[in-house]
Amino acid sequence: MSPALGWLKRIAFGVLVTVITFYTLFPFYWAVVSSLKEGSALFQVEWWPKKPAWHNYVAVFTEQPFGRNLLNSVLVASSVVIVSLFLAITAAFALARIRFRGRTPLMLMILGVSMFPQIAVLSGMFELIRALGLYNKLPGLTLSYMLFTLPFTVWVLTTFMRELPKELEEAAVVDGATPWVVCMHVFLPLLRPALVTTGLLAFIAAWNEFIFALTFTMDQESRTVPVAIALMSGASQFESPWGLIMAASVIVTVPLIVLVLIFQRSIVSGLMAGAVKG
Amino acid sequence: MLARQRVRAAWLFLLPTLVVLAGVAGWPLLRTFWFAFTNVSFAANEPPEFVGLENFVVVMEDESWWRSVRNTFLFTGVSVTLETVLGMIIALTLNSRFRGRGVLRAAVLVPWAIPTVVSAKMWGWMFNDQYGVINEMFLYVGLISEPIAWTVDPDLSMAAIIAVDVWKTTPFMTLLLLAALQMLPDELYEAARLDGAHPVLVFFRITLPLIRGPMLVAIIFRVLDALRVFDLFYVLTSNSAESMSMAVYARQQMFEFQDLGPGAAAATLLFALIALFTIIYMVLGRDAVIQEAA
Numbered sequence: 001m002s003p004a005l006g007w008l009k010r011i012a013f014g015v016l017v018t019v020i021t022f023y024t025l026f027p028f029y030w031a032v033v034s035s036l037k038e039g040s041a042l043f044q045v046e047w048w049p050k051k052p053a054w055h056n057y058v059a060v061f062t063e064q065p066f067g068r069n070l071l072n073s074v075l076v077a078s079s080v081v082i083v084s085l086f087l088a089i090t091a092a093f094a095l096a097r098i099r100f101r102g103r104t105p106l107m108l109m110i111l112g113v114s115m116f117p118q119i120a121v122l123s124g125m126f127e128l129i130r131a132l133g134l135y136n137k138l139p140g141l142t143l144s145y146m147l148f149t150l151p152f153t154v155w156v157l158t159t160f161m162r163e164l165p166k167e168l169e170e171a172a173v174v175d176g177a178t179p180w181v182v183c184m185h186v187f188l189p190l191l192r193p194a195l196v197t198t199g200l201l202a203f204i205a206a207w208n209e210f211i212f213a214l215t216f217t218m219d220q221e222s223r224t225v226p227v228a229i230a231l232m233s234g235a236s237q238f239e240s241p242w243g244l245i246m247a248a249s250v251i252v253t254v255p256l257i258v259l260v261l262i263f264q265r266s267i268v269s270g271l272m273a274g275a276v277k278g
Numbered sequence: 279m280l281a282r283q284r285v286r287a288a289w290l291f292l293l294p295t296l297v298v299l300a301g302v303a304g305w306p307l308l309r310t311f312w313f314a315f316t317n318v319s320f321a322a323n324e325p326p327e328f329v330g331l332e333n334f335v336v337v338m339e340d341e342s343w344w345r346s347v348r349n350t351f352l353f354t355g356v357s358v359t360l361e362t363v364l365g366m367i368i369a370l371t372l373n374s375r376f377r378g379r380g381v382l383r384a385a386v387l388v389p390w391a392i393p394t395v396v397s398a399k400m401w402g403w404m405f406n407d408q409y410g411v412i413n414e415m416f417l418y419v420g421l422i423s424e425p426i427a428w429t430v431d432p433d434l435s436m437a438a439i440i441a442v443d444v445w446k447t448t449p450f451m452t453l454l455l456l457a458a459l460q461m462l463p464d465e466l467y468e469a470a471r472l473d474g475a476h477p478v479l480v481f482f483r484i485t486l487p488l489i490r491g492p493m494l495v496a497i498i499f500r501v502l503d504a505l506r507v508f509d510l511f512y513v514l515t516s517n518s519a520e521s522m523s524m525a526v527y528a529r530q531q532m533f534e535f536q537d538l539g540p541g542a543a544a545a546t547l548l549f550a551l552i553a554l555f556t557i558i559y560m561v562l563g564r565d566a567v568i569q570e571a572a
Contacts, residue, residue: 013371017382020368024385027445028392030411031400045414087298090291098288106292108560113303115556117506119525120549123313123532123542124306127320147302154295173280179287208393210509211525215533226395230513242403249396256391261384268387271450272457 028253035246042243056247065220066248069228072138076213076224077206079142080149081199087146088153088198089191093183095154096161097169107158114151118211121147129216136218144212149202156201159273160194161187197270200263204256225252307549313542320538333543337531342519343544346527349511352436353523354504357443362497364444365451370481372452373459390449398513401442405429405514432520439510439521447503451496458492459485498559505552524548 034042038053060066094100095107125144126135134140164187172186213224220228229248232241260267314333318326337343372383389397404412405428413425428438462485470480508525515521522530528548532541 013376016367016371017376017378020371021382021385023445024389024449027397027400027404028388030404034403043409045409045411087295091295094288094291098284100285100288103288110299111560112556113299115502115552115559116303116307117525117545117548117552119506119508119528119545120310120552121303121306122310122529122545123538124309125302126533127309128301128306130320144302146298150295150298150302179284179291183291204391208395210393210395210512211529214512215529226393226509229393229399230395230509242406242409245399246403249399252396253392256393257388260387260391264384264387268453271453 028257031246031249031253035243035250037243056243057251060244060247060251064228064232064244064248065223066225066228066251068221069223069225070251072222073207073225076138076141076145077203079138080145080206081202083142084146084149084153084202085195085199087150088157089188089195090183091154092157092161093179093187096158097182098179107155110151110154114148114155116147118147122211122215125212126215135216136222138222140216141209141213141224144216145206145209148209149205152205153198153202156198156270156273157191157194160191160198164190193266196263197266200259200267201270204259207256310542310545310549313538314546316539318538318542319536321536329539333539334547336537336540337543337547340540342522343524343527345520346522346524349436349521350505350507350524353440353443353507354501357440357447358497358500358504360440360444361448361451361500362493364448365455368448368452369455369459372456386449386452388449389446392446394446394509395513397442397446398510401438401445402429402514405438429514430518432515432518435515435518435521439514442510442514443504443507447500451500454496454499455489455493458489462488494562495559498555498562502552502555502559505555506548 033047033049035056036049036052036054037046038051038055041049041051041053095103125147129135129140129144132140132143134143168186168190169182172182177186208226209224210226210230213227214230217223217227223231225248229245229252232245232248313326315328315330316326317329317332368386372379372386392400404410407413407425407427407430410425410428412428413422416422417425426434429435466484466488467480470484475483506525507523508529511521511523511526524544525548528541528544530541531537531544535541
């Protein structure tokens with residue numbers, strides 16, 4: 001291969017990488033730029049804000065109950081993580097370490113539930129939530145989110161629990177440990193990375209959920225962030241407060257990006273464990 | 279003796295999870311199926327009556343339903359195809375060693391983490407007919423002569439929705455394909471290189487056949503996700519009758535028109551469709567699934 005051809009190849013590859021990076025990051029960059037523009041500046045295309053203004057970031061908290069919406073999202077997502085991990089740890093232990101009849105069908109059923117379209121349970125769930133007196137309340141969302149976080153956490157934790165060495169368990173059993181002791185005192189400390197990964201993925205799923213949050217809440221104060229952003233309206237029906245929406249979008253996205261960058265490796269491994277590898 | 283105790287412990291350990299799943303998955307699903315065959319209403323006080331297939335007939339005769347079916351399939355087909363091709367290109371890129379690979383790998387995770395609703399709003403602003411940056415770019419390059427109303431025209435809004443979905447979901451596809459690529463042994467490529475085989479030929483003759491399994495599983499996984507699409511359509515097209523997905527149609531029947539029966543019937547049909555694909559998925563990935571589950 002001639003050196004010129006080598007250079008050409010290298011340049012082409014560089015262009016490809018640049019294009020991929022640009023396509024991936026530009027929408028987010030544009031949201032940041034737009035959120036820093038005030039008044040009429042928003043309606044002129046400038047590639048960076050000449051006079052960055054924080055007005056939108058202040059207004060989103062003063063003109064909208066956005067602080068409350070953020071708190072709602074944090075509360076719902078955290079409670080979803082706690083409850084689903086709490087339930088999934090023992091379930092995953094049983095599925096990963098104990099042989100019993102009906103285990104495989106059970107695993108397949110759990111996998112099947114994780115594929116449920118939310119719309120298929122929407123009306124039944126609405127009825128259930130109203131009957132429990134949870135309509136327009138945060139616990140109603142926590143409960144309904146179990147539909148997609150629980151199967152997922154059980155499945156992923158089961159794959160992690162399988163990897164643990166048999167000898168550990170056997171030694172503990174010889175010492176007279178019950179399954180409960182093995183699960184809670186021998187395995188749990190070793191599972192910390194797995195719990196962080198699964199918890200994080202469950203948190204992101206709950207943080208981003210839309211259709212249940214839209215259907216099971218009524219007033220602005222009980223909305224979670226995605227619903228608040230989707231339904232944010234201006235002074236009149238015909239103007240969309242784009243500056244506010246972009247500011248809210250950036251506020252919601254930055255913590256997620258930070259989390260993803262910190263836990264990059266574990267997120268990828270968790271996603272891999274969640275999607276069945278062929 | 280000990281084994282019997284362990285089995286009992288297993289069921290006790292599983293009990294809370296199974297109870298919760300029965301409550302939030304099994305029961306609501308059965309209720310939805312039941313609603314689909316009754317003249318139920320959340321407002322009325324008299325108990326619902328069984329009406330047979332009436333609701334399904336109502337849905338089948340509704341033109342909007344068929345449009346939503348067409349939209350959903352078009353969306354699924356085009357976006358999953360694009361995501362697979364793009365995901366493959368990016369995965370192959372990430373699979374070669376170059377400076378800044380870590381940065382790129384982190385960058386492709388960003389769209390995945392952003393909430394769908396937020397992605398839809400970000401792109402909705404970029405697609406804005408009067409002030410959108412996309413029209414601006416296209417005008418500048420000369421692709422269009424006047425600004426286009428992307429999210430109003432049903433055909434164009436479909437293109438816009440697909441663009442957002444491709445942007446958001448390609449990273450997931452990339453990760454799955456990259457994992458498959460990284461499992462391939464280097465020796466194969468060594469041999470191909472010694473024979474002087476062209477890279478394109480190597481890809482189609484060696485790489486593609488070897489990762490076909492994981493690729494199919496990833497595709498079905500994405501198809502299942504795309505068929506139940508709701509957020510993107512709901513947020514981007516302001517709910518116009520021409521551009522709805524099946525899930526948007528079903529929810530509109532149930533909660534905006536208060537036609538719970540037909541809405542539940544539509545939801546049941548969508549469930550049946552996804553169940554079918556789930557079974558295909560489990561059969562295709564059977565060895566893997568059973569291996570994981572056994």
